[in-house]
Amino acid sequence: MLNIDLTGRRALVAGIADDGGYGFAIAKALAEAGATIVVGTWPPALSIFQKLLERGKMDESRQLSDGRTLEFEKIYPLDAAYDTLEAVPEEVRTSRRYADMGDFTIAGLAQQLVADYGEQPLDIVVHSLANGPEVKKPLLETSRAGYLTAVSVSAYSLVGMVQRFAPLMRPNGAFVSLTYLASERVVPGYGGGMSSAKAALESDTRTLAYEAGRRYGVRVNTISAGPLASRAAKAIGSIERMAEYVANNAPVTEPLIATEVAHAAAFLCSPLGSGITGTTLYVDKGYHAMGMSTEVGSLL
């Protein structure tokens, strides 16, 4: 039988702080396929995430289909806005939420992975993180600082991660990130430069696929996922209405669930996806193919 077998592989999933987002669903799918999961969590969200786990609040969602439980081999603090500790402003490094975290930068995480698991600790890297402090503002009202933060955290972070994690990957390594249709079509309400960040992420996926493919033999893909009411997406404000609109107007009308995106991610990162790199894969019930709302006219 053709199946996805990731036994013996280790995946780093960057961007999990609860069980409601795409990162958690992808970690679960990769574990279902047999992979071992390590997590990178944003320092300000780390202790809440650990408490949720310790208090059993995620026990139900951690159940795998074969009776096992999703385990995280290790949870590392990761602030993907920073490449090295020297680049972190003093006030951040010494602040209450960061002071005891050690080296929470991308380079720091790479060093810790090597210290914990040896020179080639990884097979899969999932980039499932984004932040746009001015996401509720139209682009027309977005400040330079807000725009640059959105692009830094949500797009450059992938570049930084490929730079530092690709050399640590065993043969046939794969990266996958999450993008959104607002990169190429106007989605009112997805502001603050987040649409620009996603456009950069998709373009960088192509260039990184070429450069890191040639240099390190890894694959780099991104999934353009439909709207999901995750913690991050709730910051946009109208996420439930966006999901409902997509469900009403997509070719396939059952609401998209995170598991569908997670299964596509597991496939892309598995040997079954070995011929695919540099791609933006739509997992949105086909909504991206539509040109007009079905309210306007339908022959069906």
Ligand SMILES: NC(=O)c1ccc[n+]([C@@H]2O[C@H](COP(=O)([O-])OP(=O)(O)OC[C@H]3O[C@@H](n4cnc5c(N)ncnc54)[C@H](O)[C@@H]3O)[C@@H](O)[C@H]2O)c1
């Ligand atoms: N939810 C949607 O509708 C939707 C649609 C398409 C794409 N996406 C993308 O999916 C990815 C995951 O988002 P989600 O919606 O599942 O929400 P989520 O809240 O599960 O994930 C976002 C994560 O990013 C983390 N994060 C924020 N800033 C960070 C930083 N500087 N360093 C490290 N981590 C940081 C947050 O702590 C959070 O854990 C994002 O790239 C998002 O843009 C989401």
